[in-house]
Amino acid sequence: MKKLLLIVLACLFALAPVFAEGARDAPAPAAAIDLKTASWDQIVAAAKAEGQVTFYSWYFPDYFKEASMDFEKLYGIKVNLVIGEQTANFNKAISEKGNAVGTIDAMIVGGQWVKTTMDLDLFWGPVKDIMPDADKLAPSLWVVQEGVMTKGYLTPFHRNQTGILYDPERVSNPPQTWEELTAWIDANPKKFGFNDPSKGGSGQSFVHTLIAYTTGGLKQYDGDSDLVQSKVANWNQAWDWVIARKDKLTFTVSNNDSITRLNDGELAMTVGWDDNVKDMMSKGNLFKRAKMYIPKMGLAGGGDTMGIPKNAPHKAAALLYIQHITSKEQQLKKFQMLGAYPARTDIAIEGTLLTEADRKNNAIAWFPAPYKSYMIAEFVKNVMMK
Amino acid sequence: MAITNPSVATLAVPLHVLQARRIRRFYIMLTVFFVVVQLVWIGTPILMAVLWSLVNPDYPWSFPNLFPTHLAPAPWIYVFKYTNIIRALKTSYSVAPFAVALSFLFSLPTAYVLGRKNIPGKKIFNLIVLLPIIMPGMVVALFLSRVFTALHLSQTFFGLVLAHTLMGLPYMIRVLTTSFQTIPQDVIDAAENLGAGTFVKIRDVFLPMVRPGLLAGMIFAFTTSIEEFNLTFVIGTPTFETIPTILYSFMGYNFIRTNAAVVALVMMTPNIIMLFIVERFLKSDYLSASLGKM
Amino acid sequence: MKDDSITPIHYVMLLPGVGFIILFLGSSIFLTVAQSFGLFSITGHSRFTLDNWKVIAAQESLDSVFFSLKMGILSSIGTVLFTFPVALFLRKGGAGKGFLGSLIKIPLFIPALVAAFLIVNLISYHGIVNELLMKLGLLKEPLRMLNDKFGWGVIVIQIWKNLPFVLLILMASLASVRDDTVDAARNLGAGTWQVLFKIYIPLTMPGILVSMILMFIKAFGDFPITSIAGPPYPSSIAFRMHATATLYQEWDQAAVLGVIIIGSALFVIWAYSRLADLVKGGE
Secondary structure: OHHHHHHHHHHHHHHHHHHOOOOOOOOOOOOOOOOOOOOHHHHHHHHHHHOEEEEEEOOOHHHHHHHHHHHHHHHOOEEEEEEOOHHHHHHHHHHOOOOOOOOOOEEEEOOOHHHHHHHOOOEOOOOOOOOOOHHHEOHHHHHEEOOEEOOOOOEEEEEEEEEEEEOOOOOOOOOOOHHHHHHHHHHOOOOEEEEOHHHOHHHHHHHHHHHHHHOOOOHHHOOOOOOOHHHHHHHHHHHHHHHHOHHHEEEEOOHHHHHHHHHOOOOOEEEEEHHHHHHHHHOOOOOOOOEEEOOOOOEEEEEEEEEOEOOOOOHHHHHHHHHHHOOHHHHHHHHHHHOOOEOEOOOOOOOOOOOHHHHHHHEEOOOOHHHHHHHHHHHHHHHHOO | OOOOOHHHHOOOOOHHHHHHHHHHHHHHHHHHHHHHHHHHHHHHHHHHHHHHHOEOOOOOOOOOOOOOOOEOOHHHHHHHHHOOHHHHHHHHHHHHHHHHHHHHHHHHHHHHHHHHOOOOOHHHHHHHOOHHHHOOHHHHHHHHHHHHHHOOOOOOHHHHHHHHHHHHHHHHHHHHHHHHHOOOHHHHHHHHHOOOOHHHHHHHHHHHHOHHHHHHHHHHHHHHHHHOOHHHHHHHOOOOOOHHHHHHHHHOOOOOHHHHHHHHHHHHHHHHHHHHHHHHHHHHHHHHHHOOOO | OOOOOOOHHHHHHHHHHHHHHHHHHHHHHHHHHHHHOOOOOOOOOOOOOOHHHHHHHOHHHHHHHHHHHHHHHHHHHHHHHHHHHHHHHHHOOOOOHHHHHHHHHHHHHOOHHHHHHHHHHHOOOOOHHHHHHHHOOOOOOOOOOOOOOOOHHHHHHHHHHHHHHHHHHHHHHHHOOOHHHHHHHHHOOOOHHHHHHHHHHHHHHHHHHHHHHHHHHHHHOOOHHHHHHOOOOOOOHHHHHHHHHHOOOOHHHHHHHHHHHHHHHHHHHHHHHHHHHHHHHOO
């Protein structure tokens, strides 16, 4: 018996050199053309010469798989699609930052990682002037994302919006103003929940609106590139609002956890991202009767973009892939498959979770990123700890 | 307490046999009780996962339904269509055996020294050996990955195997060390007195006596390899996708319970089958060891 | 019991294990420590400073460290306490014990993330546990068991997941306790408790120690289970380190927390070893 074990082990080990090399591709050819000044046709040709592109996302595996197959059919360029995890994707990009050649050609950028990666100067660009149809993509998202100035380095491909999500069987008069919401929470203890801002964007959005209503509006922060201490001196009023209602509020642990608890009946109302909600509904994780809206008091929205790391080996192919995802056909397809709001402004869509009127009138922009980071840290310190 | 009434003594069962039967029955009932407890303790979560994996997208499962109203294989179809789960399974299960084998080979000499010799600095070595699992995941992902890249081990199968070996070593070494510690010296002395050379000592004395610990270590090294994510994601993708890659994409930030349930079940099934196989090896070892037959 | 002659070959024998680890981890540990002092910073602005160390004084950091320590210590002690009797029970073969043994070991092969998700599912507000207790009339309103303030959810999941892990180690340890030893003690008149405390525990102490150490490390440094099932506040020290770097963009302070993680873990392990020595010494 032990003899057999030893022999098996020895054989296994002897096979290792067979796998030692692995599927490593030939090193990327140095870009023959200057992508920043070349014509789009030249870029397409260069992309075909590169032959492959590696793209990292952390959501929409179904859409991206279909989009990648379409891309391969159109251009004959192989797509290595990796659906990873938000933190893991960025850890990888950051750990490869110092390498001459990385392994990621293009990746989705969103959430607090926008600030992190822009601060670390991770991306190549600007790409705004290279992208055809750049003007047809959500103009505000080219400039500012999550309160961070992105200077045209990141291409918008997706827009999303936070809203109040509720169960119409248990909420008859969805609150529109801050006072109405406060009254509802006081009358229905523990039935409203949101996640602590350090755990997800929907919670960040709610606290963002909280600060708007308790500290004198968001206009005062416009244009600040650094935190101005005097402007946040009265933020304790926001924290006091939460602390006063701490046992009437439920804190969840992530964007999806809020939605799950609504589905589970623990909550009757919560804050969520429209794309998350649509996704979970279509996959049987949330009851279909759930309704969503942006209250008159406003909730923040934004979107996600795509960036090309500085050491991407196949930059032309990356540009072409990004253009492909942001093309009219693909944006329409994304919407039809997932109900996810396109970044393109020139296609007509119907059947969104949130009405166009809501989006136009009630969606608000984030305040600058330094305030956002400060808000998250202060919430933990002043509310969660107490 | 013997039965003193002679007329009954010839018909009744001797007391010690009765007592033995009672004890055996008690143990059997205890076993049955534990089995039931285990079936509930482990079976219920798994049953829930099975139900979630079969939720029909058109009929979401929400309160107040205790069970989903309509079942459909849709989540399974989705996972198999839109993820590379088969490829990930193949990769995970080809890396793991190599990682276990390497762990075993690297640990054996070290565990022997740490278990049986009073080498100076032993306490420090015992701590160093634990470092791979003490290191925070972020440090592993950001810094350890760079070492692999510098050694040109990124995006290679061998690199993945080495990475998984590294993460499994702490378990293997510490458990083997403990096993080596408990080998009675007289057995080794006897072997030496009989003129056994080093190889014979290893094969016929050490290996059999550490077998329970060795098997435990191998199981840990195996499961560590199957579950390893942080390092694997950075140096393995996009060339290699492993099961945790797919698992985390459905369970992390973007948590969709129906798909997560499918991935969880797909991951668990080969493991559980293997478990029952391995259990056959383990059972015979414990029995013979405890009866002093080794 | 130990042969004390040490030859150079013994140092060579340490190379594949200890050497391999130092080779790969050395630079990571060096970088973490260096970054905690502001050198080799990821952000590119490196300068030697002690400022980053102030982050330890922050209440959130202290709370996270103590919370993770609490989780580590309670999980390791709890699991060993639960598992030891099971190991003793399974030690002797018997009807159905093989099947029971396999059943118990299933969680070992279920990844931590999956384990957390499975159990959280059960204890959710309208999950099966609550519904059953309500149907039995023991509850009028569902219990809010998710993300409890103390961290019992995390501990339960850790015990569920790791019981087989500790069981394997303890059974391997118990296998080395010869029946003749136990029989001899019994013949000398030792009662059950004495056999337990004077024979089983001291002889299996290396196994107990190893399983407590390994379990402590897992529970102390855990990220996924605590993110899913842990209290809203405080977060695990691993999460805090991650948030410090990626949410607040304070990479060097995160390095400090990394050093704290490594240091505290090493300290507790050392403490466990001393404790084990004391118990053994007292016999």
